[in-house]
Amino acid sequence: MNNIKVVGVGGLAASNQADDIIKTFALGSCVAVIMLHPGARAVGMVHIALPDSAVARGNIGDRPGYFADTGIPALLKQMAALNWGVNDNRGMIVKLVGGAKVMDPNNVFTIGKRNILAVKKVLWSLGMGPRAEDVGGAISRTVTVPVATGQVHISSPGKEDWRI
Amino acid sequence: MTDKIDRNEILAAVRGVPLISTSAARLLELANRDDHNLLDIVNIVRCDAALTARILTAVNSATLRRGKEISSIDRAVAVMGEEMVTGFAMSDAAGLLFQSDLEGYAANRGDLWRHDLRTAIAAKKIAAHARSEVNAELAFTGGLLHDLGKAIISDFLKGRISGIVNNIETGKYPDYPSAEREELGVDHCDIGLELATYWGLPEPLRQVIRYHHHPLEAAPRFRPLVFVVHLGDIVAMMSGSGTGADAMRCNIAPAYTDYITLDKDDLARIIFAVETEFNTITSSLSDKGEGST
CATH class of the missing domain: 1.10.3210.10 (Hypothetical protein af1432)
Structure with a gap:
């Protein structure tokens, strides 16, 4: 029996249990950062809504995953607790999904694009980078990752499912 | 095509x-007027027993409850605010x-x-x-x-x-x-x-x-x-x-x-x-x- 761990907006989850499935629904301009650690057979996901936690003025509460600058370190910390050495990111595979665009010539509602850039900047600062990504476009995405396979499945209403 | x-x-x-309820229609009409106050809203809500019950239940829920239980609809409406009250009325109606x-x-x-x-x-x-x-x-x-x-x-x-x-x-x-x-x-x-x-x-x-x-x-x-x-x-x-x-x-x-x-x-x-x-x-x-x- 599979156990589905749903990651809400600003939430995160990590698991090395083969029966677990990590899932997040309806990414709009939000970005799901998925981390796969083949050695530990662990999978993690964070659902990032905004690029920078400065707007929360220190009040991010129990949702560090809401922002790129706090969400990625929080996910790494949670994954590090799963069986392998703290801060051992060697071999970690990162994939990105989401960051849909709003065509705004005023450049205010272009949060999807800014989320993708902010996520990559944080990853680069940690010596990491995405192996694969399915980002941008005018589309809502749901992401499902079975821990057993580490495959990243994407679905969107009205379209055939696909994988990265 | x-x-x-x-x-x-x-x-x-x-x-x-x-059709929407009378209380929902009256609350929507009220929202359209700038010259209304909380008492106007309370007076509409208190005439609708089902809406009153729903608001009192919600305001005393674990998430919204602050301190003592609220049993008066006047206080409940003040705590919830006009837009949430209208929201409840519409979620009943529609x-x-x-x-x-x-x-x-x-x-x-x-x-x-x-x-x-x-x-x-x-x-x-x-x-x-x-x-x-x-x-x-x-x-x-x-x-x-x-x-x-x-x-x-x-x-x-x-x-x-x-x-x-x-x-x-x-x-x-x-x-x-x-x-x-x-x-x-x-x-x-x-x-x-x-x-x-x-x-x-x-x-x-x-x-x-x-x-x-x-x-x-x-x-x-x-x-x-x-x-x-x-x-x-x-x-x-x-x-x-x-x-x-x-x-x-x-x-x-x-x-x-x-x-x-x-x-x-x-x-x-x-x-x-x-x-x-x-x-x-x-x-x-x-x-x-x-x-x-």
């Missing part, structure tokens, strides 16, 4: 919707519509309610950034009701989703509302207006429902309000509260800058604040098994 549906068939579906599974949009039961609630909260917050004064309660209510036309036309869109999505992705249709018009001859805004008229909703709400995807076409005096809800709708979709296949497939009206002053940081603060308030409201409902979220 595919087989059009007879418009009269869709209008017949509108007339099959139950509960079946809000809970439509929107099969024609490949959405899930509850998605429409979540989308409308998030739009309402966002619109209320965006109202504070309007260049001319916009009634925040009216913006909230407009957000709550703007997409109810989808609950009616969803049935007529069944089986057309893949074709619509493909036609949008290949550029044949510019956005989802245009696709609805091409496929059915009407869109959810047209049908929403029919429903609003059938319910006797005030003019500003009718304008919001009809023009929330094309706010420049609204009557000039209602444009600031309609733009506020238009942007609230976009914020809700960006934040993951869409209604299935049309999510992120609607265009922003770039002229919003003539009516609303927002920069990137304002928008980020609004999105974060909306998330917090949305979670508080939905938790207060689920505490008592309301099931609408």
Whole structure:
């Protein structure tokens, strides 16, 4: 029996249990950062809504995953607790999904694009980078990752499912 | 273009919707007036036993309860605020519509309610950034009701989703509302207006429902309000509260800058604040098994 761990907006989850499935629904301009650690057979996901936690003025509460600058370190910390050495990111595979665009010539509602850039900047600062990504476009995405396979499945209403 | 549906068939579906309650109609009318106060709202609520019970239950839920139990409706209304009271009244009145599974949009039961609630909260917050004064309660209510036309036309869109999505992705249709018009001859805004008229909703709400995807076409005096809800709708979709296949497939009206002053940081603060308030409201409902979220 599979156990589905749903990651809400600003939430995160990590698991090395083969029966677990990590899932997040309806990414709009939000970005799901998925981390796969083949050695530990662990999978993690964070659902990032905004690029920078400065707007929360220190009040991010129990949702560090809401922002790129706090969400990625929080996910790494949670994954590090799963069986392998703290801060051992060697071999970690990162994939990105989401960051849909709003065509705004005023450049205010272009949060999807800014989320993708902010996520990559944080990853680069940690010596990491995405192996694969399915980002941008005018589309809502749901992401499902079975821990057993580490495959990243994407679905969107009205379209055939696909994988990265 | 595919087989059009007879418009009269869709209008017949509108007339099959139950009328809203007297208290909901009076609260909506009140939201349309600037010269009202909390006592006016209390006086409407106390005449509706079911609404009174729902508000007292919610205000004493684990999420909203602060300190002692509240047993007086006056105090409960003051704690909840006008927009939430109106929200409760409308969710009673239009509960079946809000809970439509929107099969024609490949959405899930509850998605429409979540989308409308998030739009309402966002619109209320965006109202504070309007260049001319916009009634925040009216913006909230407009957000709550703007997409109810989808609950009616969803049935007529069944089986057309893949074709619509493909036609949008290949550029044949510019956005989802245009696709609805091409496929059915009407869109959810047209049908929403029919429903609003059938319910006797005030003019500003009718304008919001009809023009929330094309706010420049609204009557000039209602444009600031309609733009506020238009942007609230976009914020809700960006934040993951869409209604299935049309999510992120609607265009922003770039002229919003003539009516609303927002920069990137304002928008980020609004999105974060909306998330917090949305979670508080939905938790207060689920505490008592309301099931609408």
